[in-house]
Structure formats: C-alpha cells, structure tokens
Amino acid sequence: MAGKTLTRADLSEAVHRNVGLSRTESADLVKSVLDIITDTLITGETVKLSSFGTFMVRSKTGRIGRNPKTGEEVPITPRRVLVFRPSQVMKNQINGVEGGSED
C-alpha cells in the first residue's frame, strides 16, 4: 500500500482547484465544514452524509478495566465515543467495486 497521508492542506488544495476559490478561503471552508460536523456531534446529534458514512456519538458506561501489562485494576469512567459507520458506497469504492446502493 502506498502509505501516503492526505491532510487538511490537500483537501483545501482540491477545493481551490475544483471550485476556483482562493487557497485561504478554501482552507477556511474545509475548517468550517469540519467544525460544523464537530459542533453537531458534541450536541449528541448524528451526522449522516449520504454515500460517505455516518458519524454518531455513543455513550459508554463506566466499568472496571485492567492494565494488560501489570494486571492492575483501573476504573474506566463513563464517556462518550464517536463511531463512524462507512456507507456501502465507501466500502465498495475501497474494494474497487463499482456502484453500490446509497446508504
């Protein structure tokens, strides 16, 4: 596998190229999109992006964990975690399968 990493800068560059906005404005828009998704998730609301996937927040209860190295018991406090569920379209694309139903 290629092992390259795409960053915010690459996304901004793509927006700049595809939409023709300045690099600065493109970077601001990429940030804006991620910020809106973040703010929505923080309120506990699910974000569903068709043909991409769904981000949802799950609440986990507290439990007693264990340090696997020392065997020592550690309390794990209740917390909220973000779960991403890829769409069928994304899964197919990654496996080189054309099309696929919307999810």
Add this chain to the structure above:
Amino acid sequence: MIKSELIQKIAEKNPHLYHRDVERIINTIFDQIINAMRGGDRVELRGFGAFSVKSRQGRQGRNPRTGEPVTVEAKHVPFFKTGKELREQLNRTEP
C-alpha cells in the same frame, strides 16, 4: 444532520457563494477522502480524526441460516479513529 443540512449551514455562513459551489465544496472534500482511501492512503485531519484502510484476510464463513460453508474473500475496510481533540470535546460536558 444530513448532507443537505450541512450544505445549508455552510451556505448561510457564506452568502457570497453560489449554492452549487457550496455543494461542490462539500462533495470535493468527501470525494477526496474516499479517493485517497481507495489508493490505500491515510487521511489525517488534525483535531478531527483519521481515516485509514484495514485489510481483512479471506476466511471460511458460514451462511447462518443454512449452515452452509461459504468463502469470504479478502477485503479492505474503512476505519476511522477519532482525533484527540474531538474525543476530549465530546467529554468536556456531561451528556
């Protein structure tokens, strides 16, 4: 929130942009992420999270209804790891 609502929010914050450009911006972002993953690349969005592709080996599965053995092909699965900042933000205020 669904994609059209995300587009709406960005459009409201940027009244100088055409609606179709806002749509193009959002689609570009998510298409780029999928494209990178299709090539096996990682996508790291600081503060938000990272998308990567994991490989699953082929295995001998079973049709749960009939019990019949079936071959499950090796495949790639998308994976998302929440960024540290976002993880912390989710737990700053009690749910």
